[in-house]
Amino acid sequence: MSSPHPPSQPLLAVLWMMGALASFTSMAVAARELTQDLSVFQISFMRTVICLALLTPYAYKLGWQKMKTDRLKTHVGRNIIHFTGQFGWIYGVSILPLAAVFSLEFSAPIWTAILAALLLKERITRIRALSIALGFAGILVILRPGSDLMQPASFVVIGAAICFAFTYVFTRGLAATESAFKIIFYMNLIQFPIGLVLSVPVWITPGTEMLPFIAILGIGGITSHYSIARAMAHADAAVVSPLDFLRLPLVAVIGFLLYQEPWNPYVIIGGAITFSGNLLNILSEQKALKRRMRPEPTPPQT
Structure with a gap:
């Protein structure tokens, strides 16, 4: 009998995660460039337009x-x-060093664990409580008293992470009846009129030099999540998730090379602490899942 799970292919998982890392960092650079001339509302709207243009033909086919x-x-x-x-994330990218935005964004799974306990009545185990504590510790290291990052934009990014956590919890409920493609399609379909209404009063016709960045932001919004999904299909989350942490040093290098953003060791250390909490929770949940899937021992024949 064939195994119900495909064999692990770590090399393919790594390659797909490289695609995800490229997408996330490209989106950050594109957002930074566009916010120099356009409002965050308009950028969000144009991203949605690109995503809908890519998704609608397949939705029509279905x-x-x-x-x-x-x-x-x-x-x-x-x-x-x-x-x-999304508004909070783009706003943060326009104000804060890119590495700081990504470090604070790593707190989203921590907020998800808290919200899942409050809204879905999921149990907070000792491991999950420890992962939450590590997440808060990482945030405190990044936003230590006297730090240049102790400013409103940092808390806007934390608010964005909490919003993303809410969407993860909503997605858990929707996934019982809706396909991943349908969830993504309705996300862009619903956000289209919201972005349109908010961007019209501040609309600026983008110049041709902005079009590549608009395309990167829209395409990256799809390819980033698709690449992670494909990576997860080729290897366990315990293999894939540590690769996601590479986003932080990668974007720190890009921030230094493109925008002369200074290297901040506290951001890297704080991000690493927060991410370690996420990874600890993932490893714990995988062990629990394997225990549940382990077949019951066959009683001896009498």
Whole structure:
């Protein structure tokens, strides 16, 4: 009998994660460049337009029967929160060093664990409590008293991480009845009118030099999540997740080379502490899952 799980292929997982890292860092640079001339609302709207242009042909191919949903209210609630988080992330990229934004964004899984306990009644185990404590410790290292990062923009990014945590919790509920493609499609479909209404009063027609950055932001929004999903399909989360931490030193190097952002060891250390909490939680959940999947011993024949 064949195994229900495909064999692990770490090399393919690494290659897909490299694609995810390239997407995330490219999006950060594109957002930084665009915020020099355009409002955050307009940037979010144009990102949605690109994503819809890429997703709509496949949605049309699937047909209305497969794309209709009975959970529109949940989709709307999820995406109002996600749009707010996206606004906070882009705003943070425009103000803070790129490495600081990514370090603070690593706290999203910590907030997810807290919200899952409050909203989904998931149990907070000792390991999960330790991972949450490490997450807060990492934030305190980054935003230590007297730090240049102790400013409103940092708390906007933390707010964005909390919004992303809310969307993860919503996604857990939606995933029971909705496909991943449908969730992503409705995300962009719902955020389209929100971004349009908010961006019209501050609209500036982008110049041709901005078009490549607009394209990168839109395409990266799809390829980043798709690459992570493909990486997870080729290896366990315990293998894939540590690779995600490479985003932090990579974006720190890019920030230094492109924008002369100084190297801040506290940001790297704090991000590493927060990420270690995330990884600890992932390893614990994987061990628990393997125990649940382990077959019961066959009682001896009498």
